[in-house]
Amino acid sequence: MACFFSKLICYESFGKKEIQSVTEVMMEFWARLLNVVLAIAIGCGGVIGLFYLANIGINALPKPWNRRLLPWVYISPALLLLSAYLILPTVQTFYLSFFDGRSQNFVGVQNYIFAFSDPAMLEAFRNNLLWLTLVTGVSVSLGLIIAVLVDKVPYEPIIKSLIFLPMAISFVGASVIWRFIYAYKPAGADQIGILNALLVTFGFEPVGWIVEQSVNNFALIAIMIWLYTGFAMVILSSAVKGIPEEVIEAARIDGANSWQIFWRITIPMIRSTILVVSTTIIILVLKVFDIVFVMTGGNFGTEVIASRMIKEMFNYRNFGRGSAIAIVLLIFIIPVMVSNIQRFRAQER
Amino acid sequence: MAKHNQVQFWQKAPIHIALLAIAFLWTLPSVGLLISSFRQREAMLATGWWTVFQHPFELTQYHLENYVNVLQAQGMGQAFLNSLTIAIPATVIPIAIACFAAYAFAWMEFPGRQFLFILVVCLLVVPLQTTLIPILRAYRDFGLSNSFLGVWLAHAGYGLPLGIYLLRNYIGELPKDLIEAAQVDGASHLKIFTKLIVPLSMPAIASFAVFQFLWVWNDLLVALVYLGTTNDVAPVTIQLSNLVGSRGQDWHLLTAGAFISMVVPLAVFFSLQRYFVRGILAGSVKS
Numbered sequence: 001m002a003c004f005f006s007k008l009i010c011y012e013s014f015g016k017k018e019i020q021s022v023t024e025v026m027m028e029f030w031a032r033l034l035n036v037v038l039a040i041a042i043g044c045g046g047v048i049g050l051f052y053l054a055n056i057g058i059n060a061l062p063k064p065w066n067r068r069l070l071p072w073v074y075i076s077p078a079l080l081l082l083s084a085y086l087i088l089p090t091v092q093t094f095y096l097s098f099f100d101g102r103s104q105n106f107v108g109v110q111n112y113i114f115a116f117s118d119p120a121m122l123e124a125f126r127n128n129l130l131w132l133t134l135v136t137g138v139s140v141s142l143g144l145i146i147a148v149l150v151d152k153v154p155y156e157p158i159i160k161s162l163i164f165l166p167m168a169i170s171f172v173g174a175s176v177i178w179r180f181i182y183a184y185k186p187a188g189a190d191q192i193g194i195l196n197a198l199l200v201t202f203g204f205e206p207v208g209w210i211v212e213q214s215v216n217n218f219a220l221i222a223i224m225i226w227l228y229t230g231f232a233m234v235i236l237s238s239a240v241k242g243i244p245e246e247v248i249e250a251a252r253i254d255g256a257n258s259w260q261i262f263w264r265i266t267i268p269m270i271r272s273t274i275l276v277v278s279t280t281i282i283i284l285v286l287k288v289f290d291i292v293f294v295m296t297g298g299n300f301g302t303e304v305i306a307s308r309m310i311k312e313m314f315n316y317r318n319f320g321r322g323s324a325i326a327i328v329l330l331i332f333i334i335p336v337m338v339s340n341i342q343r344f345r346a347q348e349r
Numbered sequence: 350m351a352k353h354n355q356v357q358f359w360q361k362a363p364i365h366i367a368l369l370a371i372a373f374l375w376t377l378p379s380v381g382l383l384i385s386s387f388r389q390r391e392a393m394l395a396t397g398w399w400t401v402f403q404h405p406f407e408l409t410q411y412h413l414e415n416y417v418n419v420l421q422a423q424g425m426g427q428a429f430l431n432s433l434t435i436a437i438p439a440t441v442i443p444i445a446i447a448c449f450a451a452y453a454f455a456w457m458e459f460p461g462r463q464f465l466f467i468l469v470v471c472l473l474v475v476p477l478q479t480t481l482i483p484i485l486r487a488y489r490d491f492g493l494s495n496s497f498l499g500v501w502l503a504h505a506g507y508g509l510p511l512g513i514y515l516l517r518n519y520i521g522e523l524p525k526d527l528i529e530a531a532q533v534d535g536a537s538h539l540k541i542f543t544k545l546i547v548p549l550s551m552p553a554i555a556s557f558a559v560f561q562f563l564w565v566w567n568d569l570l571v572a573l574v575y576l577g578t579t580n581d582v583a584p585v586t587i588q589l590s591n592l593v594g595s596r597g598q599d600w601h602l603l604t605a606g607a608f609i610s611m612v613v614p615l616a617v618f619f620s621l622q623r624y625f626v627r628g629i630l631a632g633s634v635k636s
Binding site: 046047051071082163165169172191194197234283286290313344 | 365368381382394397445449454467473478484502503507513569590600603604606610614619629
C-alpha cells in the first residue's frame with residue numbers, strides 16, 4: 001500500500017513471463033480454475049449455511065422466545081453489514097475529519113477550511129458543478145427526447161437496446177473506448193482517433209482532447225453522458241408510456257400540436273419521474289472517480305471532488321483532509337436523502 | 350390499410366432519421382473498439398479503424414493475436430478469473446442477506462421496523478467514499494486487506510441498501526391472503542420464505558442480481574482500495590487501468606483488453622436485460 005498509486009503507473013511485472021510448456025500452462029489453468037470454484041463455493045455456501053444454522057438455533061428455543069427473536073435473526077446479518085460498512089465508518093470518517101493527516105492531533109475545522117479554500121479543491125468544485133449540470137441536463141433531456149420519439153416507431157426495442165447498451169460497460173472500459181476516440185497525433189500524420197480524423201478531413205487542426213484545458217473536461221463529461229443517457233431514456237420511456245391515451249387524444253381534438261402536447265402534457269405528467277432520474281444521476285456524478293482517474297489521473301485541470309479525495313488519501317496520505325472531503329461529498333447528498341425519506345413516507349401512507 | 354401504414358411511415362421520416370442517427374452515434378464507439386481489437390498493431394498505429402471498410406473482406410487485416418497476448422502476457426486471463434471470483438459471491442451474499450431482511454421488513458412485526466427501514470432508505474445514497482478510510486484501517490487490523498473475503502463483504506455491504514429496498518417493495522406487494530393462508534396451514538416463517546416468497550420474487554431477485562453483478566464486475570474503486578493491484582488478486586478493471594497507465598499507446602493491447610473486460614457484463618446484460626430494466630423501474634419510478 002505504500003506507493004499505492006505510483007505502483008499503478010510503474011507496474012513492471014508485465015510481459016517478462018518465461019515461456020512454459022503447454023502441459024504446464026494447462027495444469028496451471030486448471031489449478032487456478034479450481035481455486036476460483038472453491039472460493040466461490042465457500043463464499044456463497046457460507047452465507048446460506050449461516051441462515052440455516054441460525055434457524056436451527058432459534059427453533060431450539062422455547063415458543064414465545066423464538067417468535068420474538070426470529071425477525072431479528074432475519075435482519076441481523078443485514079444490520080451487521082450495514083453498520084460495519086456504512087454507518088460506523090461514516091461516523092468515524094466524520095470524527096477523523098477534525099484530526100490532522102495522521103489522525104493524531106485535533107485540528108478543529110482546519111481540514112474543512114482547506115476543503116473550501118485550496119485552489120485544487122476549488123477547481124474540483126468548479127469541475128464537479130460542470131459535471132453535474134452537463135451530465136444531468138444533457139442525459140436527462142436527450143433521454144426524454146429519445147423516449148418520446150422512440151414511442152412512435154415499430155423498431156423501438158432495437159434502438160432502445162443500442163442506446164442502453166453502454167450501461168453494461170465499466171467506467172474503465174468506457175474510458176479506453178473514448179481514449180481511442182480522442183486519440184491525438186500531430187497535424188500532418190494520419191489520425192487514428194475518429195474525432196481528430198473528422199476535424200482534419202474538414203480542414204481543421206487536430207485537438208489534444210484530453211490535455212487541452214479548454215476542452216478536456218467536456219471530453220470526460222461526454223463519456224458519462226454516453227453511459228447514462230440510455231438509463232434516463234429507459235425510465236422516462238416507461239413513464240411516457242404510462243400517460244393515458246385519452247388525455248393526449250383529448251388535447252389533439254382541442255387542436256394541440258405535438259410540440260404543445262410535449263410541453264403542456266408529457267412533461268408535467270412525468271415530472272416526478274424526471275426528478276427521480278435527475279437525482280439518481282446527480283448522485284452518480286458526485287461519486288464519479290474512475291473516468292477522471294483512468295483518463296487524466298486528475299491532471300490538466302480535470303480534478304473532481306471524489307478523485308481529489310482519493311488523491312489526498314493515498315498520494316499524500318493525509319487522512320484528515322481526505323475525510324473532510326468525503327464528508328463534504330456526503331453533505332451535498334443530504335438533500336437527496338431527505339427527499340428520499342419524504343417520498344418513502346408518502347408512499348407508505 | 351397497408352398503404353396507409355406506409356404513408357404514415359414516410360411521414361415520420363424526420364423521426365426515423367433522428368433516431369437512427371442517435372443510435373448510430375451511440376453504437377459507433379463500441380464498434381470502433383471491437384474492430385480495432387482484431388487489427389494488427391502496426392496497422393492500428395498507422396491508420397484509423399474505419400479504413401478496414403475500404404476492403405472489408407480482406408481477412409488478413411484481422412487476427413486474434415492481440416487477445417492471446419493480452420490474456421497471457423498481460424495477466425488479463427488471471428484477472429478475468431479474479432473478477433469471476435470476486436463478482437459471483439459478491440452477488441450471491443447480498444442477495445441472500447437482503448432477501449431475509451426484506452421479508453422481515455415486509456411481513457414480520459418487530460419494534461423499530463419503520464425506523465430501521467428509513468435508515469436503509471437513507472443509506473441508499475451514502476457515497477461509499479465516506480467509508481473508505483475507517484474500513485481500510487479496520488481491514489489492516491483484522492488482516493482482511495488484499496483478501497477476496499474482504500472485497501465480498503465490502504460489496505455486500507455497499508449493495509445491501511438497494512437490495513433490501515428493491516426486494517422489500519416487491520415482497521411487500523405479494524398478496525396478503527397467500528401468506529396468511531400458509532400461516533393458517535401451520536407453515537413456519539422459514540417454510541413460507543423458501544417455498545413461497547423466494548420463488549414468487551424471482552423477477553425482483555434477478556433484477557437486483559444483474560444490478561449487483563454489473564456493479565461489482567465494473568467496479569474499480571473498491572477493488573483498488575481493498576484488494577490492491579498484485580496480479581493474483583486484481584480484477585479486470587484494475588488490470589485494464591494498469592494497461593492504460595503503463596502502455597497507454599499500445600492500442601492493440603488496450604482495445605483487446607477493454608473488450609475482454611466487457612464480454613461478461615454484456616452477456617449478462619443482454620440475456621437479462623428485461624429483468625434489469627424492470628428492476629430499475631421498480632427502484633426509480635415508484636412515486
